[in-house]
Structure formats: structure tokens, C-alpha cells
Amino acid sequence: MKTTAFILLGVVAPLQAQILLDPLVVTAARMETALSDTTYSASSLGEDFIRDNTRRTLPEILQYSPGVLVQKTAYGQGSPFIRGFTGRQNLLLMDGVRLNNSTYRSGPVQYWNTVDPLSLDHIELIKNQGSVLYGSDAIGGTLNAFSKSSDFRARPADQIYLGGSAAYEFRSNGEGSHIGRLEMETGVGGKFGVWLGLSAKDFGDIEDSAVGRMQNTGYPEQDLDFRMDWAVTPESTLTFAHNSVHQDDIARWHRTLANPGWQHDEHVAAPGRWTTDRFDQDRSLTYLRYAGENPHAGAAIRHWSATFSYQTSTDSEFQNRKPAEDSIRASDIELETIGACLHLESVIGPGTLVYGVDYYHDTVNASGYKMKSSGAGYQEVLPIADDSTYDLLGAYAQYLIKPVDALEITAGTRYTHAKATLGRYRDRSGNMQYDLSQNWNSLVGSLRGLYHLSPCWGIYGGISQAFRAPNLDDLSGNVSARSGNDSLGSANLDPETFITCELGVRHHTENLSLSLAAFYTDARDLIVPVPITSGTTTTVATNASDGYVYGLELEGAWRIHPQWTLTGFAAWQDGRTESPAYVGGPIHDKPNTRQLPLTGSLALRWTATTQKFWVEGRVLAAATEDRITAADQAADNQRIPTHGTPGYIVASLHGGWKVNEHLDLTCGIENLTDQDYRNHGSGQNEPGWNAILGAKLTW
Numbered sequence: 001m002k003t004t005a006f007i008l009l010g011v012v013a014p015l016q017a018q019i020l021l022d023p024l025v026v027t028a029a030r031m032e033t034a035l036s037d038t039t040y041s042a043s044s045l046g047e048d049f050i051r052d053n054t055r056r057t058l059p060e061i062l063q064y065s066p067g068v069l070v071q072k073t074a075y076g077q078g079s080p081f082i083r084g085f086t087g088r089q090n091l092l093l094m095d096g097v098r099l100n101n102s103t104y105r106s107g108p109v110q111y112w113n114t115v116d117p118l119s120l121d122h123i124e125l126i127k128n129q130g131s132v133l134y135g136s137d138a139i140g141g142t143l144n145a146f147s148k149s150s151d152f153r154a155r156p157a158d159q160i161y162l163g164g165s166a167a168y169e170f171r172s173n174g175e176g177s178h179i180g181r182l183e184m185e186t187g188v189g190g191k192f193g194v195w196l197g198l199s200a201k202d203f204g205d206i207e208d209s210a211v212g213r214m215q216n217t218g219y220p221e222q223d224l225d226f227r228m229d230w231a232v233t234p235e236s237t238l239t240f241a242h243n244s245v246h247q248d249d250i251a252r253w254h255r256t257l258a259n260p261g262w263q264h265d266e267h268v269a270a271p272g273r274w275t276t277d278r279f280d281q282d283r284s285l286t287y288l289r290y291a292g293e294n295p296h297a298g299a300a301i302r303h304w305s306a307t308f309s310y311q312t313s314t315d316s317e318f319q320n321r322k323p324a325e326d327s328i329r330a331s332d333i334e335l336e337t338i339g340a341c342l343h344l345e346s347v348i349g350p351g352t353l354v355y356g357v358d359y360y361h362d363t364v365n366a367s368g369y370k371m372k373s374s375g376a377g378y379q380e381v382l383p384i385a386d387d388s389t390y391d392l393l394g395a396y397a398q399y400l401i402k403p404v405d406a407l408e409i410t411a412g413t414r415y416t417h418a419k420a421t422l423g424r425y426r427d428r429s430g431n432m433q434y435d436l437s438q439n440w441n442s443l444v445g446s447l448r449g450l451y452h453l454s455p456c457w458g459i460y461g462g463i464s465q466a467f468r469a470p471n472l473d474d475l476s477g478n479v480s481a482r483s484g485n486d487s488l489g490s491a492n493l494d495p496e497t498f499i500t501c502e503l504g505v506r507h508h509t510e511n512l513s514l515s516l517a518a519f520y521t522d523a524r525d526l527i528v529p530v531p532i533t534s535g536t537t538t539t540v541a542t543n544a545s546d547g548y549v550y551g552l553e554l555e556g557a558w559r560i561h562p563q564w565t566l567t568g569f570a571a572w573q574d575g576r577t578e579s580p581a582y583v584g585g586p587i588h589d590k591p592n593t594r595q596l597p598l599t600g601s602l603a604l605r606w607t608a609t610t611q612k613f614w615v616e617g618r619v620l621a622a623a624t625e626d627r628i629t630a631a632d633q634a635a636d637n638q639r640i641p642t643h644g645t646p647g648y649i650v651a652s653l654h655g656g657w658k659v660n661e662h663l664d665l666t667c668g669i670e671n672l673t674d675q676d677y678r679n680h681g682s683g684q685n686e687p688g689w690n691a692i693l694g695a696k697l698t699w
Contacts, residue, residue, distance in 0.1 A: 022508075027093070027124040029400065029410065030354045031345050032131050039410055039448035039460045040129060041067070041504055041517045041553065046122040047148070052616075052654060054169070054668050056203075056694045058115045058123075058145065064620070066553040067127060067517075068141075069596040070490040070543065072682040073639070075206060075217040076250035077110035079280070081594055081681075083127055083206065083519060084549035084575055085140030087111075089468060089496075093134070093144040095241065097287055097309045097341070098138050100361045102390035102420065102471040103333050105479055105593040106487075106529065106541075108681065112143075114245045114313075116223035118167075118199045119182045121148045128500040128519055130464030132412040132446040135358065135394045139498050139521075149227045149244060150185040152193030159189045165698040173690035174213055174236035175204025192230040199223035208688035210676035215258040216251040216278075217684060236292025244284035252277040254638040254683030262685060264676060267641035275320040275327075277480075282314040282315065287339075302352075303345040311337040317383075319480070322373055327575045331383035331479075337361065351401030355636050362390040364472060384489075385476035387423030392416065392469070398446070406452040410462075416442045418469035418495075425476035428488050428532065428540050429558035429618040440495050442467045457503075461503035468496040474541050485537040487529045494543050497524045522552040523577075531582040537635070540583065549575030549592060563607055570600035574627070575672075590629045593636075594681040597625035597647065615655040623647045625680040639683045648677035650686075666694040 028038040035044055053062045059078030062068045069081040079086045088104035092112055104111060129142045155161050164184035171177040180200045187193030201221040225243040232238050253259055259272035287309035294302055312335065319329040342358040366386045371378040371557055398412030403697040419439040427433050449461030471492040473479070477489035504517035524546050529539030551573035558566045573596040578589050603618040626644030633640050654668035674689040 002680060004652075006184050025124045025206060026096075027142060028126050028129070029398070030343060031352070036508060037408070037450060038126075039408070039450045039462060040500065041127045041515075043125050044122055045125075047120060050117050050120065051167075051694070051696075052614075052656060052666065054171075054666075054670070054694070055117055056112050058117050058120075059112050060178075061117055061123060062125065064569070064601055065125060066555050066569040066599075067551060067573070067596065068125075069594065069599075069680060071108045071594060071679055073108050073110070073254070074216075074250055074252050074683055076113055076219045076221075076247060077108075077252070078113050079108035080112065080141075081108075081596065082125075082486060082552060083521065084573055084592060084595065085521075088137055088471065089139040091129075091134055091136075091138040091142045093142065094243070094285055095147055095287070095289075096144060096305075097285060097307060097339060098134070098358070098360055099283075099285070099311070099347055101311070101335055101336055101337055102392075103311070103313075103315070103384055103473055104471060105365060105477065106471050106527070106573075110250070110279065110315075111283075114247070115145050116221075116225065116243070116245055118179075119147055119197050119223060119225040119243060121146045124676060128464060128466075128502055128521065130446045130498075130500065131416070131442075131444045131466040132396055132398055132414045132464070133354075134468045135396075135414065135416055136392060136418065136442075136467060136495075139468065139496075147225055147227060147241060148183070148195060148197060148643070149229060149239075149241075150187050150193030150249070151196040152187040152189060152191065153231070154185070155189030155193075157190040160186070161189060162186045163699060165696055167694065167696040169692065171204075171690055171692050171695040173687040174207040175218060177201070177203045177218070189230060191250050192228070195225075195227040197223075197225040206684075206687040208676045208685045209674045210264065211260065211262055211685055214253055214684055216249075216256065217253050219247060219250045219300075221245065221247045232290070233292065235295055236290065238279075239289045240287075241289075242284070242286045244281065247279075247281040250279045250281060251564040252279070256262070259606075259638065262641065262676075262678075263561075264641070264646045267646045269639070269641040270637040272638060273321075275322045277319045278317070280314070280316040282312075286310045289466070301344050301346050305341075305343045305628045307339070307341045307343075309337070309339040309341075311335075311339070312617065319515045320373070326370045326377060326379070327372040327373045329368070329381065330479075331381070332366065333384055334365045336363045336674075340587060348399075349401075350403075353397060353399050353400050355395075355397040357393075357395045359394075360392045362388075362472075364388045364390070368478075381478055382425055383477065383479055384472050385422040385425035388425075388472055388476075389421045390472055391419040393418075408450045410448045411446065413443065413445045416467070416469070417445075418442075420470065420472060420475055422472070422476050422491065425489075426478065426488065433491070436491055438491065438493075438503030440469050440471070442469065442495055456507055456509055458506045459504070460506070461501070464497040464500050464502075466500065470527060471496065477541070485539065488532075488538065488540045490541045493527055493541060494525055496526050496543075500523065502568065512557070515554070517553045518551070519553075521548060522546045523549075526577070526579075528577075528579055530580055534585060536582070541581075542583065544583075545577055545579035547577035549573060549595075552598070561576045565605045565611065566602070567605070568600065568602040570598070571596060572598045588629075591627040593628060593632050595627055597624065597645075597680060598623040609674070612658045613656070615653070618630070618652050618654075619649060621647070621651070622680070629682060635676075636681075639681055645678060645680040650674055650675055650677065662698050663695045664698075666692075666696075668692040
């Protein structure tokens with residue numbers, strides 16, 4: 001295979017031919033663009049990477065991406081910090097459909113774990129993209145997860161095809177985990193294709209050398225993905241797709257008595273205090289899309305895509321806070337989202353214009369209560385306003401022009417209208433309120449550029465604005481945060497606003513690739529939890545914070561020999577935030593609470609000349625992260641140890657054998673030296689020594 005470009009973008013892509021290609025991506029510009037020609041720091045990771053590196057969840061796929069800290073509040077709840085931002089300040093898309101909704105809580109959240117990585121063809125991550133193309137929340141990063149499908153257009157015309165695969169993976173750590181996947185496809189080449197995928201997962205409790213078995217960290221999961229594509233014309237396709245996930249009894253282990261605490265040298269994390277804190281998580285997405293292109297020269301619209309979507313999610317939490325007075329708490333949030341998006345692409349003058357409109361409407365029902373363990377003292381506690389709605393309407397346009405062959409300039413703007421209607425909720429004084437409506441308008445812009453200094457060198461960068469409109473949780477939430485503190489919403493909030501400047505340089509030849517990027521993000525009117533009074537642990541949401549984050553990201557790949565490839569990355573971030581000590585109190589200037597420490601990785605991969613065998617060894621390391629105030633550490637002491645989170649060096653080894661065209665075998669050993677460690681801000685340690693065995697049968 002002839003290499004068109006040899007590029008590393010944040011990870012080791014374990015391709016059988018040991019060649020790092022330059023794939024086409026659509027998320028960066030909402031039209032097909034070679035990854036090396038994007039004006040952002042971007043990466044594209046395929047299903048081979050997910051399987052060969054035994055990535056268990058969607059957040060874990062990003063673990064080897066520079067600039068990303070994969071925090072895990074629980075084994076079933078991962079939340080990537082992308083360039084300093086997490087949760088609802090990152091935007092998650094599925095096949096281009098917005099998954100973020102108005103019930104997302106602040107801080108590290110569980111929602112990204114409700115996408116089955118085994119159902120994905122590939123993912124695209126665009127860092128600091130801004131809000132022009134996708135709207136609210138696209139601050140730290142925009143991740144677009146693309147589902148698998150039956151590639152019927154690549155099949156011989158008019159020929160019926162039928163195929164599938166069955167895969168199994170076993171993880172030895174702790175109680176052991178069993179993961180199964182069944183895929184089936186059929187169709188007629190060039191006319192239609194049908195895809196069905198089923199995943200069943202039984203994750204056992206994990207253990208490490210310091211804490212031992214972390215009881216109740218395991219959980220079961222079932223996933224379904226279905227997709228049908230039909231060629232309406234040779235140039236257009238009608239797609240119907242559905243995917244769903246169901247997860248039971250995911251424990252927030254760090255809050256419970258099952259957590260005995262952790263000590264690593266002078267770093268001490270506190271034990272849990274509650275009897276129980278568990279989640280059930282369900283999510284589904286169904287969409288219908290008609291997309292195509294006009295092949296005629298001079299067509300007014302060259303590409304189009306119209307999508308209608310319907311989503312549901314249910315988040316249920318049960319807490320037994322014993323020995324607290326009101327020990328039993330339970331909450332349920334049920335959400336339905338209807339979406340409609342129209343995206344167009346036209347050649348206008350010397351450049352290309354992408355433009356469109358999108359609309360999402362959330363309907364939310366909520367319930368909850370607290371009472372004593374005896375059953376006495378029952379009181380309704382709503383986790384979010386019940387019988388509420390949330391509307392998000394946007395219109396955008398972005399123009400790409402090449403004044404000369406070596407220079408590409410992109411400029412865009414978006415107008416957004418957001419409206420929240422709160423049905424029934426309690427204000428911070430505990431009084432029941434009804435039918436409050438708030439709305440916000442936002443106009444943002446972006447100006448980016450790419451200049452090819454030579455065939456091997458390019459420089460890119462620009463400035464992008466982003467915003468996040470207050471959602472229903474900001475306005476009316478009543479949830480537990482950190483180590484169990486009550487966090488309340490506020491009905492009078494303004495949007496958060498951000499400006500990011502980025503400058504990067506890329507070098508690529510057939511055998512060597514290097515990339516260096518620097519960024520700076522300024523944040524204004526951040527919605528943060530602030531203690532209501534001095535000395536209290538109960539907080540209320542306010543626009544009381546301003547801050548910034550900046551960082552450097554270096555990545556590279558070197559094909560030493562046709563069979564050997566060395567890859568690696570290093571990243572570092574720093575930032576500070578100004579916020580009041582309590583409502584109306586003095587302003588404190590402090591480090592951001594969860595910053596990416598100096599982190600790096602090196603991997604060496606060998607592939608046999610027959611392409612039947614491969615072996616890859618990797619070292620992942622992070623420095624001690626102690627840039628945190630004593631007060632912030634104490635408020636979250638079950639997740640963040642005293643003196644910060646200790647650094648670590650962890651080694652792993654993976655390999656594979658393609659037995660024949662139908663059978664693939666993989667194996668791996670993670671944490672070869674059985675280190676006790678955790679990612680900064682996480683609620684649990686990572687697994688110790690772990691053997692992973694996998695097999696995939698294809699027909």
C-alpha cells in the first residue's frame with residue numbers, strides 16, 4: 001500500500017500494515033477534509049485501535065490522546081477532561097447527532113460511558129473547536145462517534161451478501177470480566193444494507209496491590225445497535241439507525257463503606273462513609289437521515305443532509321447515607337429529546353460555504369425523595385425541575401477559501417437561541433416554584449487558517465469563540481457533588497463564554513511525523529458551585545468565576561523499519577480560576593481543581609512481514625499532580641489524596657495473531673508491574689496486573 005502521508009495525531013494507530021494514514025474527517029469542518037488539512041488539533045481513531053488496545057469504554061479510547069485526562073469517578077463512569085474541560089463543557093455527538101442534553105450535571109459525569117465502543121466504526125476528536133458548527137458546549141473538545149454500518153456501496157453491484165462476526169474478551173483482574181459481541185449484516189450491493197450489533201458485558205470487581213478488591217465496582221451492561229441504509233438514488237442515501245445501552249448498579253465506590261481509603265507514600269485518600277450510592281443508566285438514540293450530493297457542475301447545493309432524531313435517557317440514583325439523619329435518598333430523571341438538523345454545502349465564488357440550522361427540544365420529568373432509614377420523615381426532593389422543557393435553536397455558516405494554493409482560511413459564525421421552561425422545582429430556600437421561563441441569545445464567531453510552508457511542513461491555528469447556555473441542572477439542580485456535598489441550582493444565570501487561541505505546526509514525511517500545538521483558553525462567567533455561606537458545604541450555582549487554561553501538546557511517530565514503528569506523545573497544562581470563597585465573600589485566585597499533569601507515553605510496535613503477527617509494548621507515565629488548594633482537596637478527599645495525586649509509570653504489552661481469514665486472536669497484559677495508581681481526580685484506583693484474552697470469528 002502506498003502511503004499518502006505518515007501522520008500521528010495523538011495515539012498509536014495499530015494498523016496491520018504499520019502505516020499511519022491521513023484519513024478524511026468530517027467533524028472539523030462539517031465536510032470531508034484530510035486530517036492533515038484541518039485547522040484544528042484533531043484525531044481519528046478506528047475500531048482496530050479500540051480492539052487492539054482493549055479499550056473498555058468510550059472515555060478510555062482517549063487515554064493515549066495528548067491533552068486529555070481520563071477521569072473516572074467510578075469504574076462505570078468516565079469523563080474525559082479535554083484541554084481542561086469536562087462533562088457538559090465538552091460536546092458528544094453520535095453520527096453527528098447531539099447527545100448533550102439539558103439535564104447534564106456539572107463536573108465529571110457518567111454520560112460518555114453510555115456509548116458502546118464496540119458499536120463504533122471510528123471516532124473523531126476536535127479540540128477547542130468552538131461553538132460555530134455545533135453550538136453550545138463545544139469548548140474543550142467535540143467528539144463525534146460514528147456507528148458501524150453495512151458498507152453496501154462497496155459491495156459488488158446487485159449481489160446479495162451476508163456476513164457477521166462473534167467476539168469474546170476475558171479480563172482476569174479481580175473477579176474477572178466477560179465481554180461478548182455479535183454482529184450481522186446483509187444487503188444487496190449498491191442498493192441497500194442492514195446491520196445489527198449486540199453487546200453483552202459482565203464487568204467484575206477490580207483490584208489493585210494497595211486497596212485489594214474494590215467491592216461493587218463491577219456492573220452488567222447490554223447494548224444494541226441497528227442500522228439500515230438504502231440508496232434512493234446513486235448519489236443519495238436514506239438511513240435509519242437505532243442504538244441503546246442499559247447499565248445496572250454502577251456504584252460510586254469512593255463514597256461508600258466499600259472504599260477503605262488509599263495510602264501511597266505521603267498521599268492519603270479518605271475512606272467512604274455511605275452504605276450505598278449506585279446508578280442505573282439507560283440511553284437510546286433513533287434517527288432518520290437523508291443525505292446526498294449533486295454531481296452536476298455549478299449545482300447550487302453540492303451536498304445536503306437532513307436528520308430527524310429521537311432520544312431517551314433515564315438516570316436513576318439511590319443513596320443510603322447512613323448514619324446521616326435523612327439517610328435514604330433516591331432520584332429519577334427521564335428525558336425525551338426531539339431533534340431536527342439541516343446541513344448544506346455550496347460552492348460560492350472562490351470558496352465553499354457550509355451552512356444550516358439545528359433544533360433540539362428536551363422534555364424532562366423528574367422525581368425524588370429523602371427519608372430516614374426507618375421510613376419516617378419522607379420528603380420530596382427533586383433532582384431537577386419536574387415537567388420541564390428546554391429548546392436549543394441555532395443557525396450557522398462557515399466559509400472556506402484558498403487565496404493561494406498554500407493558504408486556507410476559514411471564517412464562520414453562529415446564532416443560538418436557548419429557552420428553559422421550569423415546571424416545578426424548589427428554590428435554594430426550599431420553597432416550591434412553578435412555571436419559570438428563561439431564554440438567552442448568543443452570537444459567536446471563528447477565524448482559522450492553515451499555511452503549507454512546504455510539502456512537509458504546515459502551520460495552523462486561529463481564534464474560536466464558544467459558549468454554554470445554562471441548562472436545567474444549572475437552574476434547578478439538587479444533587480450531591482464531590483464527597484457528598486449538596487449542590488443547588490439557581491434560576492438566574494447567564495451563559496458561560498470562552499475564547500481560545502491556538503497555534504500548531506505539523507511535519508510529515510513517509511517515515512516521520514511530528515506535531516506541536518499550543519493553546520490558551522480564556523473563560524468568563526463560569527457557572528460554578530459556591531458555598532452559600534462561610535463554613536457551609538452546601539453550594540449554589542453562580543456566574544461568579546473567571547479563569548484560563550493553557551497548554552502544550554507534542555506528538556510524533558517514526559517508522560524506524562518497515563516492521564518497526566516508534567510513537568509517543570507528551571502534554572502539559574496549567575490554569576487558574578478566580579471565584580468567591582462563598583456567596584458575596586472574598587475572591588480567591590486558585591489553581592484549576594483537575595489539571596492534566598505532565599503526561600507522556602512511548603510505544604514500540606512490531607509487525608511480521610506476513611501481517612499475521614504483531615506485538616506492541618507501551619509505557620504511560622504521569623507526574624504528581626499537586627496543583628490544588630487544601631480546601632479543594634479536603635472537599636473531595638475521597639478522590640484527591642493529600643498532597644495531590646501521586647505520579648506513576650505503567651507498562652503494558654499487547655499482541656495479536658491472525659490465524660486465518662476467519663479467526664483473529666489477541667492478548668495483552670496491562671500494568672505489568674502491578675502498580676497502585678489512579679488518574680487524577682478519579683474515585684478509584686486503576687486495575688492492577690490484568691491479563692486480557694480475546695478472540696474474533698468472522699464469516
